[in-house]
Amino acid sequence: MGLAEEITAMRGGSGHSGRLLGEFRRAVLLVPLPDGAEGGLMSGRQGGVRWIYAFTDEAALARFAQVRGAAHREWEFLAILGARLLDEVIPETEDPTGVAVDVADEDGSMLFPPVVGIVPDASAVDAA
Template identity: 50%
Template structure:
């Protein structure tokens, strides 16, 4: 499940069924069934984020989005998501500058 906010797509990830249930209640949708898949967090970052980012928007992860201040935001930046889909990767405008070549 994803949402679009602030010019990015965000994968919604939950640490357990109770966290998903809190999210459903916060949306007023706790009476309907919610399909989900249990996966390792690394799989979300290494495979899920790039798959969503293929649609053309940066993608980060919101962990336990229904938990207010206890939730976690994993932005689409180098060191969090794969560099190939990070918004601050060196090969795009606004990214980290590339190292100067060494002159001998």
């Protein structure tokens, strides 16, 4: 089962958090790059957390572009393993950072917050 299917199972009540995280870590995710000179990865802020936008496929990224009213332009993105996002990218950020997957899909989105068990302990907001 792939990440999108695990998200569907979790949201439907038949998923397992360990399988979901495992699929996330193994998945190649598409992370859009900001338009312009700001650099980095496209993200948003909510509740004191920076959320990196990541997508399971180009169709999910296209739905995100459509919702943002920017489907007319070409979107540059980075293809990156979920494990690399969690283990290498997030520890380099200054603020609490999680990953928001397929955020334009009302029934298919999932948040991976900056907590112990998901991100490295040094980046987790709930680490002792």
